[in-house]
Amino acid sequence: MSDEGVGNGDGKRRIIEIRGLSKIYDMGKLKVEASLDVDLDIEKNEFVAIMGPSGSGKSTLMNLLGCLDTPTRGSYKLNGHEVSHLDDNELAAVRNEEIGFIFQTFNLLPRATALHNVELPLIYAGCSGRERRQRALHALEITGLADRADHRPNELSGGERQRVAIARALVNDPAILLADEPTGNLDSKTSYEVMELFIRLHESGQTVIVVTHERDIAVYAHRVTRFLDGRIVSDERQTPKRAAAPATQ
């Protein structure tokens, strides 16, 4: 975050640099279930869709990208820092500051209000109560849910829940937004609205990585990286689909 200003102008700064990254699961006696061997670079302010059928290793890559897991081999530089050998607490700090997760099942705390859910990363960052509230409200404004701040998840629609989750992902001003099948639990209209939101965030400078197996979702991205059997089989830039109707302001 310290040298963020440098990259803003050229838009070419590397935010992710992965070299020979591999993960081998130790399943006790069955030593191997090798799943991954990857080189991948992602520039700042790219909008990347990582595609692949289930079992292709994209979940494993997602976990590694999200610093939820450590690789068996290889190097992973996130925002200029090597994170492949960090311990659990250091990884937690990286997740807190550099990564905004968005999950298929939203993963909101059911008993907490939208505002409190969005505040959660800031709590672990050690922010004071007032700053937390301000930043969380601001994030909810970006996702268009400021008027739902006091609602609990069960009082919100699926699309609204996902927008709360996106606000939570944004609140710590992360280096990457990492979305895992973000529309998997949404109907097509709501999916479209959520993708619109990703497009807007991308346009405002965010780096967005969406892991999906749906072509309809991948079409919004500027770049599509396809996975099969733990390897990248194609990596292409494309002209993203732009939505015709402005459903949200």
Next chain:
Amino acid sequence: MKPPRRAVGLSEGVFIALDAIWANKLRSFLTVLGNIVAVSSIILVVTILQGVNSEVTDLLTGEGADVYTVRRIGVAFSHEEVMAMRNRPRLTREDARFLRREASTIAALSAGRDDSARIDYGNESLGRVSVHGRSYEWALIDSTGLQEGRYFSPLETERNRPVVILGADIAEQLFPGLPAASALGRRIRIDGLHFSVIGVSESRGSSFGFSQDEFVVVPVGTFQRLFGSRGSLRFSVKPRSPEMVEESMEEARMLMRLRHRLRPGDDDDFAITSSDTFLNLYKQFTAGIYGALIGIVAMALVVGGIVIMNIMLMVVTERTREIGIRKAVGATYQQVLWQFLVEAVTMSLLGGLVGISLGYMAAAGIASFSPLPFVMAGWSVAAALAMVLIVGVVFGIYPASRAAKLDPIAALRYE
């Protein structure tokens, strides 16, 4: 890479804990039942014992803590001891004079005995009033003091004069509605014999619900005329200074042995007791109760702690996904550990607080139905809170570490 991060604030942790506890009210209540039982019994028993303590101490040191007693029969713990004491010589006024004359450490000595009799004045008649015989140095020993009049003169004691000092309640009952001073000079009857009132005692209040002011005091010789002189006397002795109690007791013992012509090796045929003698006996007794209390409380707390631990393990399992979310957004091992530890401790402390209020209410209830005073010991509250705090930490740490060790990927996938 970033500034060091602090643990989640205590208030945040307590807030999460209270929210979770509130969401499962009945379960939380059952979880801390052990704590509630343990703490309320601590508070209840300690409060009752404190009440008894203050009464007993007042009662035992009624004549002043430095006054000791020479008596024929001491404290006996068995029937054999009682039988052995029955053959002892009685203590007489001559013994008292000898002791008073020969001892160098004694400031005042009053020979006395107690009995009860009917008391009349005009139409007022009081049955079975305590009558105390005392000699004139009782004036120096009596810690209650007089509100009106005077003590006996040496002459009145020597000549066995029919004079009487009334306890505050007796004056009130014989002369209802009149000020205590108006009792002076009046003639009352004790077992039919006439006595002049020369003094009225200050009020001593009540102990265990019984008035301490229903007595009359007459000169000891007069007392022996009323009740006969065959009963043994009891000497209340005040040493020259409070520091001299031990020394004076030893001197009195030597003199009494001399007086009774005991040989070296013979057992004393009298007893010397101080308020400490009875206080110590009483303390041994209450120490037994405290010991039993500690045992019961420790058991209840251990059982309660195990329940808390199991429930917390269940809570951690239930909230695996929540833990996964928290870890995904950056909660560290310590932060998750702290959250669940605070939750266990908060629950344990809440149980303690409920226990304290229940114990307090039970003790107050007992106090209102019994003559015991209500003495709430601050240390018992502090000890109870400290114990439930420790239980919360000790039995909360394992479930909390289980939560903190959860793998975020597996936890997020948990259904």
